[in-house]
Amino acid sequence: MSDTPQPPQSQDRQPGFESEMTPRPDYMPRHPGSGRLAGRVAIITGGDSGIGRAVAVAFAREGARVAISYLDEHKDAEETQRAVEAERSEALLIPGDVGAEDQCREIVAKTLSRFGRLDVLVNNAAEQHTVKDLTELSAEQLERTFRTNLFSQFFLTKAALPHLKEGAAIINTTSITAYKGNPQLIDYAATKGAIVTFTRSMAVALSDRKIRVNAVAPGPIWTPLIPASFDETRTAEHGKSSEMERAGQPNEVAPCYVFLASDDASYMSGQVLHPNGGTVVGS
Known part of the structure; x- marks a missing residue:
């Protein structure tokens, strides 16, 4: 955690690369594990970097084995795998586009083939693209954003x-933009609002099976999505609008996922946690 702003920077490709960020995001868990996820297997989409990486390592520290789904950021994914293995756990890397249903079926099949079970699903993969106003939003971008983030x-x-x-447990990543909106991320914010409703609907639908469904709505977090989405000036300002006047780090968000995946959250379903730097939003 640091109150020092990140320097100006940008990347010309979505998704971005954590290996090219300055400073590198903090993803390592802050505390020793206590076996809260011992013996469990989790799928984490977008698990190669950012919040997904922090969640993967935190889950591993708590005893889980993880399948990490990502698009094609192989270098980042391999670094995450090494971090998971350093926690004396196992990581299965599965590249591919989660916007395609066949790929999603393959992720589950490969996880079951490798680990023999599935206990936690973390739907975290996302992309965002800025537009000045709605007239700039193409049908292609709209569909792409919805496929990656929501479909x-x-x-x-x-x-x-x-x-x-x-x-x-199923844990979905939504966003503060679902509650505040964002004039330059209209399609992204719309997907995140839909994820809140999807979470609540699935929580009710699966209550009789005693499967819990919750979500996490991060605020401004220092992840590869930021330099990949914004110009150097906007990236340098990222997080300053929060009540804490700084961007959060992935390891400040990951404990929410550990909690929701564990038996500590046994009486929670259909809820959203808000690690956003102090901004008060509707739940």
Whole structure:
């Protein structure tokens, strides 16, 4: 955690690369594990970097084995795998586009083939693209954003459901933009609002199976999505609008996922946690 702003920087490709960020995001857990996820297996989409990487390492420290889905950021994914293995756990890397339903089915199949079970699904993969106003938003971008951010959550949850047993957990990544909106990220914010409703609907739908469904709505976090989305000036200002006047780090968000995946959250479903730097939003 640092109150020092990040220097100006940008990347010309979505998704961005954590290996090219300055400073590198803090993803390592702050505390020793206590076995809260011992013996469990989790799928984490977008698990190669950013919040997904922090969640993967935090889950590993708590005893889980993880399947890490990512697009094609192989260098970042391999670094995450090494970090998971350093926690004396296992990581399975599965590249591919989660916006395609066939890929989502393959992620589940490969996870089951490698680990033999599935206990936690973290729907975290996302992309965002700025526009000055709605007239700039093409049909192609609109569909692409919805496929990556929202369709993937439907596809993966659908593929995972036959294999989830009582006590399993689904955790969806939404965003502060679902509650505040964003004039330059209209399609992204719309997907994140839909994820809140998807979370609540699935929590009700799966209550009789005793499968919990919750979400996390991060605020401004220092991840590769930021330099990949904004220009140097906007990136340098990232997080200053929060009440804490700084960007959060991925390891300040990951504990929310550990909590929701564990039995500590056994009486929580259909809820959203808000690690956003102090901004008060509707729940």
